[in-house]
Amino acid sequence: MPFTRRTLLAAASTAALLIQPIAAAAQELPRNVRMVIGSTSTGGDTYQNSAIVADALAEHLGINIKVDAVGATEAFKALGRDSRGTTLMIFHDQSYLGNLYGVTGYDNPFEEYTVGQTVAINPGNAYLVSCDSPYQSMDDILSAAESGERVRVAIQPGGVSEIGFSAMKNAASVRAPGSEENIVAVNTGSQSDKNQAMWDDLADVINGSIQANEQFTQLPQDDQKCMRFVWITARAETLAQAPAEGMGDTTRDELLQYASPETSVTLDGEEDFTFDKEFFFLYNPEMDPAIIEQIDTALTEIYEAGEIQERQKASFFIPNFLPAEDARQHLMDKRDTYSEVIEQISGDS
Amino acid sequence: MEFLSLITPLFLALVVGGTFVGIIFGAIPGMTATMAVAVCLPLTYSLGLENGLALLLGLYVGGISGGLVPAVLLGIPGTPSSITTTFDGYPMAQRGEGEKALRIGITSSFVGGTISLFALYFFAPTLADFAIEFSYVEKFLIILFALTVMAALSKDMLMGIFSGFLGIFIALIGTYDISDGGNGNLRLVPPGTEYWLDSGFSLLPVLIGLFGLAAILDEAELGVPKGQSREDVKIGSGSTFSFSVFKGQAVNLIRSSGIGTFVGILPGVGGSAASILAYSNAKTFSKTPETFGTGEPAGLMASESGNNGLTGGALVPLLSLGIPGDSTTALLIGAFTLQGIQVGPLFIGNNPETWNAMIFAMLIANVAMFAMMYVAIRYFALVVTIPKHVLFPIILMMCVIGAYTINYGIMFDVWTLLIFGLFGWVAVKLGLEVAPFIIGFILGPSAEIYFVKSLESFGDLTIFFTKSWIAAVLWVLIIGSLIASVYMSKRQRKLETRSS
Numbered sequence: 001m002p003f004t005r006r007t008l009l010a011a012a013s014t015a016a017l018l019i020q021p022i023a024a025a026a027q028e029l030p031r032n033v034r035m036v037i038g039s040t041s042t043g044g045d046t047y048q049n050s051a052i053v054a055d056a057l058a059e060h061l062g063i064n065i066k067v068d069a070v071g072a073t074e075a076f077k078a079l080g081r082d083s084r085g086t087t088l089m090i091f092h093d094q095s096y097l098g099n100l101y102g103v104t105g106y107d108n109p110f111e112e113y114t115v116g117q118t119v120a121i122n123p124g125n126a127y128l129v130s131c132d133s134p135y136q137s138m139d140d141i142l143s144a145a146e147s148g149e150r151v152r153v154a155i156q157p158g159g160v161s162e163i164g165f166s167a168m169k170n171a172a173s174v175r176a177p178g179s180e181e182n183i184v185a186v187n188t189g190s191q192s193d194k195n196q197a198m199w200d201d202l203a204d205v206i207n208g209s210i211q212a213n214e215q216f217t218q219l220p221q222d223d224q225k226c227m228r229f230v231w232i233t234a235r236a237e238t239l240a241q242a243p244a245e246g247m248g249d250t251t252r253d254e255l256l257q258y259a260s261p262e263t264s265v266t267l268d269g270e271e272d273f274t275f276d277k278e279f280f281f282l283y284n285p286e287m288d289p290a291i292i293e294q295i296d297t298a299l300t301e302i303y304e305a306g307e308i309q310e311r312q313k314a315s316f317f318i319p320n321f322l323p324a325e326d327a328r329q330h331l332m333d334k335r336d337t338y339s340e341v342i343e344q345i346s347g348d349s
Numbered sequence: 350m351e352f353l354s355l356i357t358p359l360f361l362a363l364v365v366g367g368t369f370v371g372i373i374f375g376a377i378p379g380m381t382a383t384m385a386v387a388v389c390l391p392l393t394y395s396l397g398l399e400n401g402l403a404l405l406l407g408l409y410v411g412g413i414s415g416g417l418v419p420a421v422l423l424g425i426p427g428t429p430s431s432i433t434t435t436f437d438g439y440p441m442a443q444r445g446e447g448e449k450a451l452r453i454g455i456t457s458s459f460v461g462g463t464i465s466l467f468a469l470y471f472f473a474p475t476l477a478d479f480a481i482e483f484s485y486v487e488k489f490l491i492i493l494f495a496l497t498v499m500a501a502l503s504k505d506m507l508m509g510i511f512s513g514f515l516g517i518f519i520a521l522i523g524t525y526d527i528s529d530g531g532n533g534n535l536r537l538v539p540p541g542t543e544y545w546l547d548s549g550f551s552l553l554p555v556l557i558g559l560f561g562l563a564a565i566l567d568e569a570e571l572g573v574p575k576g577q578s579r580e581d582v583k584i585g586s587g588s589t590f591s592f593s594v595f596k597g598q599a600v601n602l603i604r605s606s607g608i609g610t611f612v613g614i615l616p617g618v619g620g621s622a623a624s625i626l627a628y629s630n631a632k633t634f635s636k637t638p639e640t641f642g643t644g645e646p647a648g649l650m651a652s653e654s655g656n657n658g659l660t661g662g663a664l665v666p667l668l669s670l671g672i673p674g675d676s677t678t679a680l681l682i683g684a685f686t687l688q689g690i691q692v693g694p695l696f697i698g699n700n701p702e703t704w705n706a707m708i709f710a711m712l713i714a715n716v717a718m719f720a721m722m723y724v725a726i727r728y729f730a731l732v733v734t735i736p737k738h739v740l741f742p743i744i745l746m747m748c749v750i751g752a753y754t755i756n757y758g759i760m761f762d763v764w765t766l767l768i769f770g771l772f773g774w775v776a777v778k779l780g781l782e783v784a785p786f787i788i789g790f791i792l793g794p795s796a797e798i799y800f801v802k803s804l805e806s807f808g809d810l811t812i813f814f815t816k817s818w819i820a821a822v823l824w825v826l827i828i829g830s831l832i833a834s835v836y837m838s839k840r841q842r843k844l845e846t847r848s849s
Contacts, residue, residue, distance in 0.1 A: 215693030
């Protein structure tokens with residue numbers, strides 16, 4: 001058969017037609033995936049939780065996933081550069097709280113990125129006082145503010161650490177308008193800085209976590225480092241899913257004493273304010289949705305198998321898998337609630 | 350002695366293997382102990398806690414120690430804490446005493462590591478209690494004390510101090526990070542460069558640019574010289590190293606190891622300050638301070654015992670308070686959290702087996718480091734016999750890889766390396782001094798944070814003088830250091846006038 005130009009064109013067209021379904025076929029996660037996280041610490045809860053999820057996902061899909069603790073700014077940049085699915089991100093509520101608090105480098109994640117599956121909750125967000133503090137409870141703290149006493153709270157501004165502080169101010173405002181002015185922030189950095197602020201008597205209350213601070217609550221009363229929990233922001237239903245033995249020498253039931261409804265920090269005079277620190281996926285907005293579906297399916301199967309929940313619970317995480325669509329709606333609703341609290345405080349102060 | 354059941358052949362193999370890999374990481378310009386630990390951290394999942402820690406502690410000790418090899422042989426600090434090692438180690442190598450300098454460095458590292466391990470084992474909770482006496486004010490004064498070394502290291506005091514302040518200024522470019530307690534705002538960033546400069550310039554690319562690339566450019570300017578011969582580096586029987594070089598240096602070694610350990614226990618002060626302070630003190634107390642910077646073994650001993658003294662010290666706040674003492678121990682804490690174990694004030698008491706196993710791993714790692722490096726010195730030293738037109742491209746490639754990987758693949762870090770390489774090359778021609786510049790660059794951000802936080806917390810400047818007895822002692826040291834620097838500078842000038 002002579003190879004004319006027409007024959008070659010026909011062959012090329014046929015080949016193109018045959019290739020088309022392959023090209024149009026849904027993209028999948030590549031063989032090597034980089035999972036960036038919004039924290040630079042490999043000792044923190046974001047790395048720990050991401051490592052558990054990455055490990056399970058990599059094993060299930062037969063791919064390699066490397067968790068890189070690059071921090072929020074670099075993680076968002078890396079995610080923004082890559083729409084092929086080679087870079088995924090896991091972070092927590094800080095990603096939208098940073099935006100609500102106007103922190104540099106935090107865009108609205110619901111507009112600039114695709115928010116994906118939730119995977120777990122860390123129920124550990126807590127507030128503590130020194131053992132020699134006159135404040136025994138949140139009620140004491142709010143009463144002190146009401147009576148004109150200045151209460152200094154050590155936080156890291158612009159995120160998860162600040163949302164509880166905003167809630168405290170909000171509760172003070174609901175209880176006695178104007179008293180919220182007496183609850184003041186001491187801006188610190190890491191957990192170490194917050195602890196040090198308490199030991200230096202620069203703060204009356206510090207933000208911390210069950211995981212990082214529980215051992216300090218077990219020290220003798222006369223130890224300068226001794227601390228007491230006064231508030232755990234997690235919902236009681238969330239905390240109730242933690243292992244009964246709790247954390248360290250503090251049982252789950254003891255921890256529940258510091259969470260709503262036993263410890264009340266009101267949202268509006270009727271409902272209590274609660275905050276669960278949730279971890280979720282973030283994707284490049286131009287990434288093929290088929291990859292999100294692939295991760296949806298894989299995670300559904302992984303969570304159905306049940307092994308990952310054991311690992312998460314052993315590390316004091318509460319498993320909380322929601323497929324991408326449901327998770328997005330849930331997180332948007334949550335964002336709206338906290339947006340109101342922050343607006344309320346901004347308006348008051 | 351129940352912990353002995355944890356000391357299996359696998360445990361020992363992981364400590365020794367980790368130390369070996371750590372030395373390799375430390376010895377390659379641009380690679381650090383922190384990178385070695387970061388790369389191997391996920392392995393601890395499958396190894397279990399004690400075995401995982403054995404590997405990571407070996408990497409830590411090996412990585413810190415390995416940094417002395419490029420510092421001595423190439424004048425490029427393998428790690429930020431090896432900067433002061435280049436001051437005397439490299440001149441010794443240049444005059445053909447590379448092997449001797451390495452042996453002094455290794456022995457000093459071993460002494461520093463062992464003394465700090467001793468302090469960790471016997472005094473960890475007490476030292477941790479002492480560490481929390483240091484608030485923002487005292488930490489700022491320690492950094493200020495370390496900054497006074499800029500004056501001591503300057504050839505021309507005025508230019509040296511100017512270079513140091515320039516280093517501080519450039520270090521402050523970027524975001525005043527909220528994770529440091531800042532306001533999250535950008536400062537000193539030229540318009541249009543926000544995307545690249547929002548996190549400022551990373552330390553390691555700046556360091557290897559200034560010390561590595563700038564040196565290569567200097568050499569390139571001279572043409573293509575030959576490598577040194579084996580005779581020049583005195584390999585084998587021609588070596589002049591003897592342990593007698595340590596005669597009269599016991600105080601220097603113990604003081605420098607103590608300084609390293611002490612700086613290690615203070616979270617946030619930073620590992621580089623350990624060797625800088627140790628070196629500065631050795632120079633101040635020396636009868637011949639003018640020999641420092643020209644290949645003085647006492648300077649090398651101070652630097653290496655100081656930076657290895659850090660290894661035990663940095664574990665004190667980690668294991669007694671759950672707070673990492675430096676960037677590498679911040680990664681080590683990941684090994685605990687990945688296993689679901691919380692470190693805090695009760696860790697040592699609640700986990701005696703793990704605690705003893707860690708101490709044993711550190712001891713083995715120090716011995717293994719000493720043995721491996723002592724034996725391997727003659728092979729390390731051969732690097733200077735490689736023709737420079739072959740060696741330099743390899744070094745440059747390693748520097749670029751190191752810069753690219755330090756923050757998990759950021760291309761701007763490679764540009765930083767190139768920018769500061771060119772800057773270092775030009776700066777010397779302009780009379781600027783690189784050593785004070787880099788010390789200012791390293792310590793500047795901590796100085797700023799602690800200064801601002803002190804004022805935010807306590808209100809006014811008088812707090813720096815009235816806060817505590819520790820602050821008063823630190824002021825005495827700062828003033829003493831400044832007086833000594835001025836005195837040494839005058840004496841140096843007199844000696845130069847007399848000799849000319």
